[in-house]
Amino acid sequence: MLQPSVNPRLRIRNLQSPLAGPFSFDLEAGQCLTISGPSGAGKSLLLRMLCDLDPNTGEALLDGQPRAGMSAPAWRAAVVYQPAEAAWWLPTAGQHFKPEQMERVRELLPQLNLSPALLESDIGRLSTGERQRMALIRSLACKPQVLLLDEPTAALDPAAVAATERLLKKELAAGLSIVLVTHSESQAQTLGHHAMTMRDRRLVENGAAQ
Numbered sequence: 614m615l616q617p618s619v620n621p622r623l624r625i626r627n628l629q630s631p632l633a634g635p636f637s638f639d640l641e642a643g644q645c646l647t648i649s650g651p652s653g654a655g656k657s658l659l660l661r662m663l664c665d666l667d668p669n670t671g672e673a674l675l676d677g678q679p680r681a682g683m684s685a686p687a688w689r690a691a692v693v694y695q696p697a698e699a700a701w702w703l704p705t706a707g708q709h710f711k712p713e714q715m716e717r718v719r720e721l722l723p724q725l726n727l728s729p730a731l732l733e734s735d736i737g738r739l740s741t742g743e744r745q746r747m748a749l750i751r752s753l754a755c756k757p758q759v760l761l762l763d764e765p766t767a768a769l770d771p772a773a774v775a776a777t778e779r780l781l782k783k784e785l786a787a788g789l790s791i792v793l794v795t796h797s798e799s800q801a802q803t804l805g806h807h808a809m810t811m812r813d814r815r816l817v818e819n820g821a822a823q
């Protein structure tokens with residue numbers, strides 16, 4: 614387990630389901646935990662448990678507040694999950710944002726090398742990489758306290774990867790906590806404060822004996 618913190622943003626204790634875990638770790642405000650590991654090891658299962666999408670037992674606390682005492686929508690508004698392929702349910706990207714989010718969205722678009730015109734395009738006409746960056750904007754526009762990212766740069770070219778990493782660094786510096794699933798060692802080094810590996814649906818600290 615990562616070194617326990619005094620006042621962690623996110624505290625996870627014995628979180629488990631019949632499919633994965635138990636998982637225990639602390640994550641502080643402004644810090645990034647990177648998780649790597651082979652395909653099928655259980656990385657997405659962990660993220661889904663963290664945002665309470667899949668049934669699980671154990672303890673999860675946000676700034677000391679137990680998840681058990683919060684409604685599921687309140688938890689998921691603070692602990693936002695961005696899957697590897699985000700779902701879109703309206704014709705254009707722009708329609709997925711609330712009017713009060715638009716100022717932030719317009720601020721974020723150029724930081725990810727995206728044209729504002731893409732907000733009005735049919736979502737199916739955006740490239741995979743454009744959709745992936747738009748999904749990150751959607752996640753950040755919710756102003757989460759913890760962001761759970763599943764391979765957020767998998768579909769991106771090097772320039773877009775660099776822009777995404779720059780933005781995530783800025784968000785970390787502003788206090789956002791991130792759990793980042795990535796297969797990129799350089800990304801883990803660039804963004805991560807702690808690095809763990811998922812093996813057979815259990816987390817092990819990098820460098821720990823097997």
Ligand SMILES: Nc1ncnc2c1ncn2[C@@H]1O[C@H](COP(=O)(O)OP(=O)(O)OP(=O)(O)O)[C@@H](O)[C@H]1O
Pocket residue numbers: 632650651652653654655656657658659811
């Ligand atoms: N609801 C489910 N019921 C049974 N098995 C499941 C369920 N969801 C996922 N699995 C299995 O659990 C294992 C871990 O899945 P998971 O999606 O967490 O892998 P991953 O580490 O994220 O892999 P990748 O890097 O390929 O995304 C896989 O073998 C998957 O088939």
